[in-house]
Amino acid sequence: MTALREPRRTVWLLFLAQALNQSAMTGQVAMAALIGHALAEDKALATLPMAVQMLATMSVSIPGVVIFGRLGRHAGFIAGAAASLIAMGVFFTALWIGSFRLFLLGCVFSGAGFGIAMYYRFAAAEVSEPAHRAKAISLVMAGGVIGAFLGPTVVKLTKDAFAPVLFAGTYLAFAAIPILTALLVSAMRLPPAPHIAGSAPVKLGPILRRPGVIVAILCAVVGWDTMNLLMAVTPLEMMLCGFTVSDSSTIIQWHAAAMFAPSFVTGHLITRFGLLRVIGAGAVLTGVCAAIALSGETFAHFWVALVLLGIGWNFMFVGATALLTASHTAAERTKAQAANDVIVFGSVTITSVASGAIHHLFGWAVLNLAVIPALIAALLALAWLARQRATVVQPA
Numbered sequence: 001m002t003a004l005r006e007p008r009r010t011v012w013l014l015f016l017a018q019a020l021n022q023s024a025m026t027g028q029v030a031m032a033a034l035i036g037h038a039l040a041e042d043k044a045l046a047t048l049p050m051a052v053q054m055l056a057t058m059s060v061s062i063p064g065v066v067i068f069g070r071l072g073r074h075a076g077f078i079a080g081a082a083a084s085l086i087a088m089g090v091f092f093t094a095l096w097i098g099s100f101r102l103f104l105l106g107c108v109f110s111g112a113g114f115g116i117a118m119y120y121r122f123a124a125a126e127v128s129e130p131a132h133r134a135k136a137i138s139l140v141m142a143g144g145v146i147g148a149f150l151g152p153t154v155v156k157l158t159k160d161a162f163a164p165v166l167f168a169g170t171y172l173a174f175a176a177i178p179i180l181t182a183l184l185v186s187a188m189r190l191p192p193a194p195h196i197a198g199s200a201p202v203k204l205g206p207i208l209r210r211p212g213v214i215v216a217i218l219c220a221v222v223g224w225d226t227m228n229l230l231m232a233v234t235p236l237e238m239m240l241c242g243f244t245v246s247d248s249s250t251i252i253q254w255h256a257a258a259m260f261a262p263s264f265v266t267g268h269l270i271t272r273f274g275l276l277r278v279i280g281a282g283a284v285l286t287g288v289c290a291a292i293a294l295s296g297e298t299f300a301h302f303w304v305a306l307v308l309l310g311i312g313w314n315f316m317f318v319g320a321t322a323l324l325t326a327s328h329t330a331a332e333r334t335k336a337q338a339a340n341d342v343i344v345f346g347s348v349t350i351t352s353v354a355s356g357a358i359h360h361l362f363g364w365a366v367l368n369l370a371v372i373p374a375l376i377a378a379l380l381a382l383a384w385l386a387r388q389r390a391t392v393v394q395p396a
Contacts, residue, residue, distance in 0.1 A: 029231065060115035081185065254310075276386055292305040
């Protein structure tokens with residue numbers, strides 16, 4: 001019984017760690033474009049903070065894998081918490097002195113912490129039996145539901161704590177998150193560093209040529225990029241439409257809830273209907289989101305569109321993560337996961353910059369139309385993989 005309880009206990013601790021980190025991330029989404037718009041002289045750079053954060057998220061994948069590979073998951077997750085704590089102090093200082101450049105530096109540390117936290121989902125898969133991996137990944141991602149409500153609530157309650165320095169109090173409050181996360185990590189039973197005596201070096205090329213890996217990475221990229229293009233600039237678009245910070249925080253709150261609430265059932269849906277159908281449903285829902293966003297700019301339009309965007313992201317990202325873990329061996333996990341996150345968050349970095357630039361130059365309608373080709377590409381890739389199923393699942 002103890003052997004069975006330990007993985008469940010660790011998965012639930014990872015769930016709580018995910019909830020805390022997603023609180024800070026959701027709050028950052030609600031604030032970053034507004035802070036960027038206020039601090040940057042060139043307003044087209046309003047979403048640059050999110051781009052820098054995602055670039056740091058991508059960049060930390062390689063050193064993160066080195067830490068995970070040599071020292072284990074515990075050391076890596078503690079390092080991520082330390083980076084997040086530094087970020088909060090830099091953010092507070094940047095707002096206090098009104099420095100856009102210093103705020104961007106804070107995004108570097110914040111992105112590094114977020115990038116390490118993204119490995120919680122892989123840790124959940126590693127402590128679970130193969131038959132339960134999709135559900136474990138889904139449950140950990142569900143921790144974001146708490147973060148979806150906690151993050152924006154903290155923003156609303158603390159944004160004026162150091163008035164007239166907007167949001168300084170929020171970052172001070174968020175400094176408690178990495179401290180609590182480190183305490184949770186210290187209580188987890190995680191697998192040791194994956195040293196395999198006498199094993200041949202793992203080559204990345206053959207891994208990246210597998211159909212399952214190709215489609216998993218592509219769908220993760222499309223899920224993140226389409227979501228990021230629309231989400232990053234939504235608070236700014238709402239401000240330009242006359243809505244308040246509280247209004248946009250509410251929309252982001254519901255969007256984040258929609259990103260993670262389905263995780264309570266996504267694993268079951270994958271078990272029942274299959275990975276490819278769930279990922280495909282996510283792509284379709286994201287397309288419906290764009291159609292609704294194009295049809296009007298009332299509060300209801302923003303709300304429905306962003307909720308559908310969150311659900312679509314969840315189906316695509318959780319499904320893609322499960323597909324990736326089913327497509328590599330235990331010895332290959334560090335390289336496969338690092339390659340996945342470098343590619344995914346590298347693309348997210350580009351869309352974070354592109355979001356603000358497209359919105360500034362061409363407007364909200366063009367931004368929504370821009371997601372359609374990527375969604376079509378993902379659906380075509382899923383159809384191709386359906387004909388290659390015999391080569392998807394590799395021995396775990």
